[in-house]
Amino acid sequence: MYVSSIRGRRNKPESCSWGMARRREDGPLTETVRAQVMVGPRRPLQERRYAAPRPEPGGAILETVASEVCGTDVHLYHGRLAGVPYPIIPGHVSCGRVLEVNGALKDVEGQEVPVGTLVTFYDVYGICGACWHCLVAKAGTRCPHRRVYGITTSAEEGLLGVWAEQIELRPGVRVVPLPDSLDALDFMGGGCGLPTGFHAVERAGVALGDTVVVQGSGPVGLNAAVFAGLAGALRVLVVGAPQARLDAARRMGAEDVLDVTVVTDPTERIRWVRERTAGRGGDVVIEASGNPAAVREGLEMIRDAGRYVVVGQYTDAGDVTLNPHAHLNRRHATVLGCWGYEFTHLHRAIAMMARHNGRFRWRELVTREYRLRQASEALEDMERLAVVKAVIRPE
Ligand SMILES: [Zn+2]
Numbered sequence: 174m175y176v177s178s179i180r181g182r183r184n185k186p187e188s189c190s191w192g193m194a195r196r197r198e199d200g201p202l203t204e205t206v207r208a209q210v211m212v213g214p215r216r217p218l219q220e221r222r223y224a225a226p227r228p229e230p231g232g233a234i235l236e237t238v239a240s241e242v243c244g245t246d247v248h249l250y251h252g253r254l255a256g257v258p259y260p261i262i263p264g265h266v267s268c269g270r271v272l273e274v275n276g277a278l279k280d281v282e283g284q285e286v287p288v289g290t291l292v293t294f295y296d297v298y299g300i301c302g303a304c305w306h307c308l309v310a311k312a313g314t315r316c317p318h319r320r321v322y323g324i325t326t327s328a329e330e331g332l333l334g335v336w337a338e339q340i341e342l343r344p345g346v347r348v349v350p351l352p353d354s355l356d357a358l359d360f361m362g363g364g365c366g367l368p369t370g371f372h373a374v375e376r377a378g379v380a381l382g383d384t385v386v387v388q389g390s391g392p393v394g395l396n397a398a399v400f401a402g403l404a405g406a407l408r409v410l411v412v413g414a415p416q417a418r419l420d421a422a423r424r425m426g427a428e429d430v431l432d433v434t435v436v437t438d439p440t441e442r443i444r445w446v447r448e449r450t451a452g453r454g455g456d457v458v459i460e461a462s463g464n465p466a467a468v469r470e471g472l473e474m475i476r477d478a479g480r481y482v483v484v485g486q487y488t489d490a491g492d493v494t495l496n497p498h499a500h501l502n503r504r505h506a507t508v509l510g511c512w513g514y515e516f517t518h519l520h521r522a523i524a525m526m527a528r529h530n531g532r533f534r535w536r537e538l539v540t541r542e543y544r545l546r547q548a549s550e551a552l553e554d555m556e557r558l559a560v561v562k563a564v565i566r567p568e
């Protein structure tokens with residue numbers, strides 16, 4: 174099967190016109206690829222070499238062009254996520270060129286994705302479509318068979334994380350070819366915050382004319398601000414830090430921003446929101462900060478009968494005390510959690526990025542690019558918020 178797919182591909186001009194694919198076909202079978210491996214929480218990253226992967230039937234291999242370092246990777250480094258099978262190859266959002274396929278690789282429209290195409294992929298696979306969660310609850314992001322690249326996949330299983338020169342796409346992993354108007358850095362400027370922010374805004378049900386408050390100015394918060402505006406919000410207010418991220422928030426459509434390192438009293442921050450909403454609070458508040466204390470504060474930023482979406486508490490950062498009477502019942506609040514994102518969010522968010530990239534210029538969120546061997550440095554920079562978006566370019 175594998176040999177025939179190689180032979181079949183040799184006859185196709187697009188694979189021969191693309192340098193890496195040709196080298197791969199003609200090169201020795203002992204070729205190896207490098208990956209950065211997180212052996213355990215707070216332990217130095219290791220660079221390991223893997224035998225060049227071969228696609229399974231229905232699978233594909235990507236040559237990595239750019240990979241994201243995101244807040245989740247910092248949480249993985251801190252050991253704050255349960256059930257992570259260390260050692261892992263971190264990184265779950267990436268762009269790459271299709272290097273090799275084993276059987277036709279197709280996009281969601283049914284179009285063949287030829288070797289050499291620049292794609293990203295939905296980092297979740299194995300959602301079974303057959304269990305109680307999938308069929309009865311219709312909550313695919315909670316399917317117990319769901320697996321996520323760079324988070325629930327072990328480095329012993331293969332190149333199933335994206336801080337690597339090549340990535341194995343298992344059969345069933347869905348690719349999204351990047352629209353012609355977007356290059357790898359455009360997409361990586363959005364990264365996983367793009368579909369996550371999109372999902373949070375969809376979950377919030379932002380209506381025309383709403384005032385939306387976003388807590389947190391990291392990539393999820395910034396993308397939530399963009400999509401809240403595109404969804405019809407009249408005004409978007411962002412509460413976050415540091416200043417560079419708040420400057421980005423203004424560029425991404427925030428009418429006003431508040432620096433939490435300058436205004437450190439939550440009561441003052443709640444007042445700041447109320448002053449801008451006729452004393453009532455926001456119609457929608459989206460929590461994208463990762464700080465549990467922000468939840469209590471955010472519930473006091475919504476208006477009566479407002480909506481609150483929690484998307485920033487991806488890891489367990491601790492408990493918070495609420496007053497059920499004041500925060501929920503009397504306020505007639507709608508409170509929603511937002512876990513991960515589905516393929517639909519990735520697909521539609523990329524289409525929206527392609528349409529609006531001239532205005533929001535996502536690639537400007539990429540503060541710094543790193544080589545693969547500089548992954549530790551990228552992780553440290555993310556940890557201390559020295560960058561808005563860190564991108565690893567292996568080549
Ligand atoms: Zn399932």
Ligand SMILES: [Zn+2]
Nearest residue numbers: 243244245365
């Ligand atoms: Zn991420």
